[in-house]
Amino acid sequence: MSFQETLSDYQGFDFDRFFAGVSDADVTRSLARESLGATDFLTLLSPRASDHLEAIAQRAQNLTVQQFGRTIQMFIPLYLSNHCKNRCTYCGFNVTNEIPRRVLSLAEIEREAEAIARTGMQHVLILTGEDRRATPIEYLCDAVAVLKRYFASVSIEIYPLHTEEYAQLKAAGVDGMTVFQETYDPAVYKSVHLGGKKRDFAWRLDAPARAAEAGLRTVNIGPLLGLAEPRREMFFTGLHARFLETNFLQTEVAVSLPRINEAEGGFSATQHVGDRLFVQLMTALRVFLPRAAITLSTRERAEFRDRLLTLGPTRFSAGSSTGVGGYAIPIKQQTDSALQFEITDERSVGEVAAAIVARRYQPVFKDWEAAL
Secondary structure, eight states: OOOOHHHHHHTOOOOHHHHOOHHHHHHHHHHHSSSOOOOHHHHHHGGGGGGGGGHHHHHHHHHHHHHHOSEEEEEEEEEEEOOOOOOOOOOOOOSSSSSOOOOHHHHHHHHHHHHHHHTTTEEEEOOOOOOOTSOOOOHHHHHHHTTTTTTEEEEEEEEEEHHHHHHHHHHHHHHOOOOOOOOSSHHHHHBBBSGGGGGGGHHTTTTHHHHTTTSSSSSOBBBBTTOOOOHHHHHHHHHHHHHHHOOOOOOOOEEEEBBBOOTOOOOSSSOOOOOHHHHHHHHHHHHHHHHSEEEEEETSSSHHHHHTTTSSSSEEESSOOOOOOOTTTTTTGHHHHSSSOOOOOOOOOOHHHHHHHHHOEEEESSSOOOOO
16 A cells, blocks of 8 residues: 555646646635545646635635634754765755764753753654664664653654654654655656665655554655645645545644755755745645644744644744754854754744734644553
8 A cells, every 4th residue: 555556646647737727617616615536626726726815715724723723733843863864955964965963862862852841842853864873763762762751742753764663663652753755756856866765755655654554643744845846746745645544544644834945055946936825735735634734834934924824734843943952052052063954933932832822823732642
């Protein structure tokens, strides 16, 4: 069972011809359906549907409130290492970049945990570069053991694993995972992943299913918007999320919508994703997937995130550092740090929480804890 089969079904599909044939009546009809099919979703992603953005956004808002209430779940990323074996053209951790490389010791992880815990955060996402030798499973299990003393939820964003390895991390206390396919276009994928294990498109594509098979509570996927044609990227992201929802009923599926930000190496987006298009992609996704969580990270501007929080997102990162550590000793005070990418919303956890409250929404710091 693989999402690769669904991708193969659309090989040779003429997206441009489909989009050219979409009418206003088609958009209205698709938006009115109680449950959207793949064709309806693609219709709402079409250029024609941009003229109906207010109606799509209103439905997205209503569906989000019905499913999640007026809440935003808060989380914070913690980078344990920036060692990586991959040559991804868009990433600051690219193995060819001459940057200081670090792996946090367990004592350093504890100090970072103490600093994060003081902000009130209870959901932490741990990240590494993709280098098994630098951050083996045993190291990750030890890191999780430290973090579980401080946080209700620990998720991972690391190199793709075998099912048995996800199960091993679950036993150590991990309850969720994130893996971005980056792009669902195999040709573009090959052109931006020039070396390392990440060149294996299919291995990465099936990682969320392997994590769900291992019993992880949440699985988070997403494209890196700006690499390939964005409407098609969102279409396949939505289909991938629905595939996971359909085949793993006990798993909460989430989708992130990161846009390319500046990183070491100077890579620039090849596909422009403006704010209006971004809103269309996000709200169409919400209408297609009413039960999926949607993550909006600090890649986006503070004022833009504030405006969007009523239109579909259910998860916000806050107070983020995209370098190794960065909380016990802020990144700007470190002389040997390197960022995976630049963040745009530099507000503290408290400032983001206050902005959510100002929109009459509730920031949620803890919504789950494993039974003893």
